[in-house]
Amino acid sequence: MIRALTGSLRARLLWFLLAAIVLAAGAQALVAYRTVLKEADDIFDYHMQQMALSLRAGLPPSAAVGGLGSGEQNFDFVVQVWTADGVRIFESAEQAALPQLAVLGFADVRARGTTYRVFSMQTSGLVIQVAQDMAARRNMAGALALRTIAPVALMAPLLMLVVWWVVSRSLAPVARVRGQVASRQADDLSPVSEENLPDEVRPLVQELNLLFDRVRHAFDAQKHFVADAAHELRSPLAALKLQVQGLQRASDAAARELAVSRLVAGIDRATRLVEQMLALARHEASMAAGATPEPVDLAEVARLAISDAVAAAQARRIDIGISHADPAVVVNGQPEALRMLLRNLIDNAVKYTPEEGRVDVGIASHGAAVELSVDDSGPGLPEEERERVLDRFYRSGEPQAPGSGLGLAIVKSIAEMHGATVALAASPTLGGLRVLVRFTAKG
Numbered sequence: 153m154i155r156a157l158t159g160s161l162r163a164r165l166l167w168f169l170l171a172a173i174v175l176a177a178g179a180q181a182l183v184a185y186r187t188v189l190k191e192a193d194d195i196f197d198y199h200m201q202q203m204a205l206s207l208r209a210g211l212p213p214s215a216a217v218g219g220l221g222s223g224e225q226n227f228d229f230v231v232q233v234w235t236a237d238g239v240r241i242f243e244s245a246e247q248a249a250l251p252q253l254a255v256l257g258f259a260d261v262r263a264r265g266t267t268y269r270v271f272s273m274q275t276s277g278l279v280i281q282v283a284q285d286m287a288a289r290r291n292m293a294g295a296l297a298l299r300t301i302a303p304v305a306l307m308a309p310l311l312m313l314v315v316w317w318v319v320s321r322s323l324a325p326v327a328r329v330r331g332q333v334a335s336r337q338a339d340d341l342s343p344v345s346e347e348n349l350p351d352e353v354r355p356l357v358q359e360l361n362l363l364f365d366r367v368r369h370a371f372d373a374q375k376h377f378v379a380d381a382a383h384e385l386r387s388p389l390a391a392l393k394l395q396v397q398g399l400q401r402a403s404d405a406a407a408r409e410l411a412v413s414r415l416v417a418g419i420d421r422a423t424r425l426v427e428q429m430l431a432l433a434r435h436e437a438s439m440a441a442g443a444t445p446e447p448v449d450l451a452e453v454a455r456l457a458i459s460d461a462v463a464a465a466q467a468r469r470i471d472i473g474i475s476h477a478d479p480a481v482v483v484n485g486q487p488e489a490l491r492m493l494l495r496n497l498i499d500n501a502v503k504y505t506p507e508e509g510r511v512d513v514g515i516a517s518h519g520a521a522v523e524l525s526v527d528d529s530g531p532g533l534p535e536e537e538r539e540r541v542l543d544r545f546y547r548s549g550e551p552q553a554p555g556s557g558l559g560l561a562i563v564k565s566i567a568e569m570h571g572a573t574v575a576l577a578a579s580p581t582l583g584g585l586r587v588l589v590r591f592t593a594k595g
Contacts, residue, residue, distance in 0.1 A: 162323050169315045177308040181301040188300045192293035197258060200271040200282040203229060208275040228288040230268070234279040241278075260286070325349045329357055341368040392418045445484040445570075450515050450524060451477045453487065457494035458513065461502055468507045472498065475512035475527070475581075483522055483591045485570045493566040494524070497587050500560065501528035510582055522591040530584040538576035563587070 233242040261268045261283070268283040325348060332344050343361040346354055395418050399411035454474055465472040483490075494513070501511045509529040516523045533541065542564045560574075567574045572591045579586040 165319050181304045184301050185297045188297035189293050204273050204280045204282045207280050230283040232281040236277045447482045448485050448487050450481045453490050454513050460495050461498045465502050470509050472511040475514050477515040478517045481515050481517050489566045493563050496563050497526040504530040524589040527579040527582045527586045528584040529582040532585045
């Protein structure tokens with residue numbers, strides 16, 4: 153029973169509502185029963201008083217034992233009349249043998265093993281007594297009270313049936329949603345129908361549909377990752393195999409050294425590709441999980457991203473740093489994701505900038521918008537390719553161009569997650585490429 157109450161909303165509602173009906177009906181019946189008993193006592197007392205008042209003028213000549221009160225037989229009234237000297241001159245029921253009372257008005261008297269309700273009044277030298285057996289009174293009052301509460305007893309089960317029907321009908325949409333979810337295949341993540349759902353259940357189904365949407369995006373990202381990995385790793389692995397075969401066929405030290413350098417370069421390229429693909433997979437997984445944004449200081453993010461790339465820049469004698477940064481520029485987002493965004497931009501700039509070149513990072517605030525820019529002194533990018541390089545695995549120039557084609561795709565994905573846009577243009581200061589990330593609002 154306890155498990156049914158805690159586990160089933162329908163059973164819980166029915167249990168409490170039906171219990172409330174039973175308690176309310178019981179309380180109503182008890183109040184009605186006691187009220188009817190009280191009113192019946194008042195009515196019987198009133199009849200006794202009226203009968204005594206009707207005898208004030210004296211007894212009719214035809215009065216005899218049992219003659220009075222014949223019209224009130226259903227009430228079992230007993231009438232006795234006494235003289236002022238204490239002589240009983242009339243009684244309607246000899247077997248009653250009520251004692252003479254000096255107390256006028258109403259009183260309860262024990263006689264012949266039962267209790268009588270007695271009303272006494274004095275008039276014209278006579279004392280008139282009207283009595284009623286309390287057992288008979290209680291029986292009649294109880295029958296009257298039971299007839300009064302009978303409708304309550306009949307209506308309670310009917311009301312319980314109505315409550316059962318209403319609760320079952322009201323929870324039918326919940327059962328329908330449960331049936332829809334239970335009958336689905338494991339890969340069916342389509343939205344659950346919100347038609348005819350009550351207001352209390354609709355938000356739950358809406359959140360469930362949002363969860364299905366996030367899971368679907370996670371599955372799609374996983375499928376894309378597997379497909380992309382299978383496609384993109386095929387060429388580097390084939391190239392590595394050829395380079396190993398070339399190393400095996402090398403006939404002299406110079407040929408072996410060349411083959412080794414090519415093999416190392418191939419391994420570096422495959423390693424970079426795997427790292428970028430894993431970074432993209434982690435980012436898409438965090439997007440599907442819906443991480444909570446927090447205020448992020450872009451200047452601090454820029455310093456951390458530059459520290460990650462400074463070794464590669466120094467190896468090629470490239471001057472890298474923050475050219476300008478407005479104070480206290482903060483956006484709402486995920487710190488690690490923004491650091492990954494800026495690190496990919498800087499890595500891309502360092503990669504395509506010639507030796508002894510320059511890479512500048514800028515942070516500017518324009519009203520409600522924030523702009524993050526990375527400029528380099530490299531060869532730039534043709535205008536017709538500036539949109540395509542944001543696609544996955546697209547590399548400008550020859551197929552042998554450095555990189556995996558994922559860096560700017562990761563940048564675009566992270567920017568979209570933060571409600572930002574990515575634009576590529578010629579750098580007005582360094583002459584190479586400028587990548588501008590524009591956030592639409594401050595944190």
